[in-house]
Amino acid sequence: MKKLAILMLFIVAAGIFAGCSASNEKQGAESTEKAILKIFHAGSLSNPLKDLGESFTEYAKAKGYNVEIQNEASGSVMAVRKVTDLGKKADIVAVADYTLIPQMLVPNYTDFYVLFAKNEIVIAYTDKSKYADEINSDNWYDILARDDVSFGFSDPNQDPCGYRSVMVTKLASLYYGKPIFETLIESNTNIYADGNHIFAPKDIQVGTDRIVVRPKESDLTGIIESGSIDYIFTYKSLAEQHGLKYVELPGKISLGDFSEEKYYKQVSITLGSTGKTIEAKPIVYGITVLKDAPNRELAIDYLKFLLGKDGKEIFKKNYQDFLNPPIAFGNVPEEIKGSVKVVSE
Template sequence: MKRTLVLISLVLLAVVAAGCVETTSEEKLIIFHAGSLSIPFKDLENEFAAYAKKNLRTSVTFQDEASGSVKAVRKVTDLGKKADIVATADYTLIPQMLVPNYTDFYVLFATNEIVIAFTSKSKYVNEIDSNNWYEILAKPDVSFGFSDPNQDPCGYRSVMVTKLADIYYGKPIFETLIEKNTNIIASGTHIYAPKEIQVKTKRIVIRPKETDLTGLVESGSLDYYFIYKSVAEQHHLRYIELPAEINLEDFKKASYYGQVSITIGSTGKTIKAKPIVYGVTALRDAPNKKLALEFLKYLLSEKGKEVFQKNYQDFIWPPIAFGKVPDEIKNLVKVEK
């Protein structure tokens, strides 16, 4: 009898103990994002995973697909791929290509600027500065690169920077650096980037996204490349800053930037040069919409701001939202019509 009571007590203790253990679900978020967001998003995802485990009792895994922002959007529109979150380096791609069929809101959350990055291995490294950079890049023994304008905003922005440089310096910089080395052409201040970009010389390298060029510069096989300032900082690269009239960073110079435009062969769309602003949205048919909005809440909070500032990227505060903004994030953003 005594032994039976002991066994019953042990069973009851086991039942009580089991009831005290919190169950944790396992969920996945699929995120298509600009290559330049890879490092801050990785940090943000790690923090969000810890937050979700503690506060949402959810174990979150992430399926990240970094690419040029145009390609990220076209995965949804052209290939029919499913994603929870899409974050682009050019916010205008969302209203142009995803609204209204795939989402009905978007948020502007970060900014950047174009710089020219290099290492101590780059040729003429002790000569290049913000005044003579185009002369250094034009030297026959110097190689430089930028990302594909058909896939990546950093690519079409880099090309537009050279055309803005024409205006600012009063010299044929676009013709010397771009037209003579590729089949990208211009008529006045309007640029056309063919769907299939061809490189005419070995001095220039073009890759699908801006971060694909980072390793080439780090290894010394490429001298210079046009890149976002945040990426140069994250990889501890040396860089020169360009004048505000051409670096696409100054909101006060938006009308000045707007003198230049580019038509992208892959989409047929024409894009005006404008200050660099990143955008993000949760797709309407997101496989995990509820968790996607929780992630957006985290991104758009003080936590997200801290992560981006730690990674040398300016955060818009408060973030600015357009469209049918979900209730879950309304108190974190400034809603514009």
């Protein structure tokens, strides 16, 4: 009986101890604040933002946050229109063309933005692509014009890579003195030009099975990797992330040379989706935290992390070049002023 009593006391004590442990664990879990960060972003930022999110989640744990990051990729124009036209809520918007922020989000939806990364347009392909052993920086337009060759670009109305790709062909016409835009774009789609000004109707129509148009540039990578298409106009960073071969274009065409900004401005495009006219310019990405961000303080912390050493290393690993330094406009939050150059507009 004495042994039984001791055993019962042991069981009761163990139960009390287990209950205390469970209670402590519960209290510990409750002490960690749960938060969601919603980010609307350009498709070409998918890889670096995925890696950045994983690193930031670990960083946030040390500050007492259990963060769930919800990255939602689309063409940059569509990312902005989710806020302005569809009324969707997000904390951060990151776009492949920074000018979309001052044009469409300032002042109603945000009062500051940061220019933080750059890129350039290339012609990407694989070993399966027709004439892969022939194409180079001097003959790419002749290869794409061949009847048995297929190529693609993203929708200009939804994605900056799309309107940039189209403008690259018009710049190529000027640079080479040949009707490259007319041959590749105008004769195969309902996109047309008046001089150096291009018009992209709201609904892009393609008149041949040689051309593929998709909502965003990252939608094209799987198609070319499968061998269903020969060439795509895309960003250099995406080509390198996916291990694609690519043709680098001359600086006066690629939109990657800041010294050629004046040359690029010869060409512009009006988008049927927004009615906005956009000049060709060097490719610069922009990011902002929205005024009504559900988790604004945490979003600014995320932006500071992105602009810091860890963020820059993650972007470099993903072949995305950072501006040095990033440039900020507007009512710039104090928390990020040490990471940017603040410029008056």
